[in-house]
Amino acid sequence: MNTLWNSLEQQGISRGLLEDIKKFRRRYPVEENVKKRVTCPEVPFYGKEVFEMAAAALLEGENVLLTGGKATGKNVLAENLAYVFGRPAHNISFHVNMDSSSLIGTDTFEDNRVSLRKGPVYLCALNGGFGIFDEINMAKNDAVSVLHATLDDRRMIDVPGYDKIELHEATRFIGTMNYGYAGTRELNEALVSRFMVIDMPPITEETLNAVLTELFPDAKREGLNQLIGLFMDLQLKASNNEISTKPLDLRGLIGAIRTIRIGLLPRAAIRMGIVNKTFDIFEKEIVEDIVMTRIPQEWTRKQIFD
Numbered sequence: 001m002n003t004l005w006n007s008l009e010q011q012g013i014s015r016g017l018l019e020d021i022k023k024f025r026r027r028y029p030v031e032e033n034v035k036k037r038v039t040c041p042e043v044p045f046y047g048k049e050v051f052e053m054a055a056a057a058l059l060e061g062e063n064v065l066l067t068g069g070k071a072t073g074k075n076v077l078a079e080n081l082a083y084v085f086g087r088p089a090h091n092i093s094f095h096v097n098m099d100s101s102s103l104i105g106t107d108t109f110e111d112n113r114v115s116l117r118k119g120p121v122y123l124c125a126l127n128g129g130f131g132i133f134d135e136i137n138m139a140k141n142d143a144v145s146v147l148h149a150t151l152d153d154r155r156m157i158d159v160p161g162y163d164k165i166e167l168h169e170a171t172r173f174i175g176t177m178n179y180g181y182a183g184t185r186e187l188n189e190a191l192v193s194r195f196m197v198i199d200m201p202p203i204t205e206e207t208l209n210a211v212l213t214e215l216f217p218d219a220k221r222e223g224l225n226q227l228i229g230l231f232m233d234l235q236l237k238a239s240n241n242e243i244s245t246k247p248l249d250l251r252g253l254i255g256a257i258r259t260i261r262i263g264l265l266p267r268a269a270i271r272m273g274i275v276n277k278t279f280d281i282f283e284k285e286i287v288e289d290i291v292m293t294r295i296p297q298e299w300t301r302k303q304i305f306d
């Protein structure tokens with residue numbers, strides 16, 4: 001816990017806000033049976049403004065929808081928020097076949113009687129959980145419409161066939177969505193209106209540096225700087241529409257650095273993590289050229305790790 005708080009304090013997140021979060025935690029202590037669901041995220045979220053917006057909205061009882069490009073930290077932020085607020089987290093991956101029973105629960109036959117196997121939204125309602133609606137725009141709108149009463153001021157589960165239940169006061173929902181991924185849909189207005197929406201900004205050089213230093217404390221400064229430079233070059237080209245966002249893949253960069261650490265040549269690793277993310281041969285050439293200027297062919301693991 002302390003390292004996460006430290007990281008937030010070091011980023012200069014408003015003290016008042018952090019105090020309010022602590023008050024929230026004191027007001028809603030976690031019940032013993034759900035303590036194991038309060039899990040510490042693997043990485044701290046970097047991004048003061050975005051964190052402050054999300055935390056302020058949640059403190060005011062709002063639900064938050066995080067939108068933005070791939071690997072902009074939406075899930076990292078959602079997990080950090082649940083943890084910092086001291087709430088059990090329920091991750092709910094949305095998909096096309098989602099229906100109300102996968103959200104709220106299904107009837108099961110047990111000991112000669114019908115009982116409800118509680119779904120994640122139901123459990124959030126009971127435990128004061130933070131429900132993370134992952135890729136919320138993958139689901140069909142009518143599946144999600146059962147959540148209208150849950151997400152607005154009524155704060156209850158009100159679905160035919162289920163008992164009406166009120167949400168615990170600490171319950172919140174955080175949606176994530178990546179606009180324009182294959183298979184995503186337009187979210188309907190009624191649903192969006194039930195969230196405060198945060199558009200995740202593109203990663204800055206400073207944030208990227210913080211993320212990679214956190215993940216690879218053993219990397220050499222100069223080597224890491226070239227990789228950061230490479231990513232920023234790609235981001236600039238993508239924002240000028242000279243390349244698509246396919247090779248602009250932070251997850252891929254992180255994966256590449258991991259494979260360099262175990263001994264792969266940097267250029268081969270970057271090819272797997274970045275260059276080959278595009279399938280267009282012309283774009284691939286442009287990306288290769290950018291990689292060439294940052295990562296010389298002769299580089300080995302030694303340039304990046306001891």
Ligand SMILES: Nc1ncnc2c1ncn2[C@@H]1O[C@H](COP(=O)(O)OP(=O)(O)OP(=O)(O)O)[C@@H](O)[C@H]1O
Binds near residue numbers: 046069071176203250
């Ligand atoms: N602001 C950030 N703070 C900390 N880590 C970050 C940040 N942005 C990106 N990352 C890194 O990028 C990786 C991907 O982040 P995450 O899974 O949260 O992305 P996402 O926005 O949910 O992407 P997608 O839309 O593809 O699901 C994380 O493992 C983390 O290492």
Ligand SMILES: [Mg+2]
Binds near residue numbers: 074075176
């Ligand atoms: Mg995600």
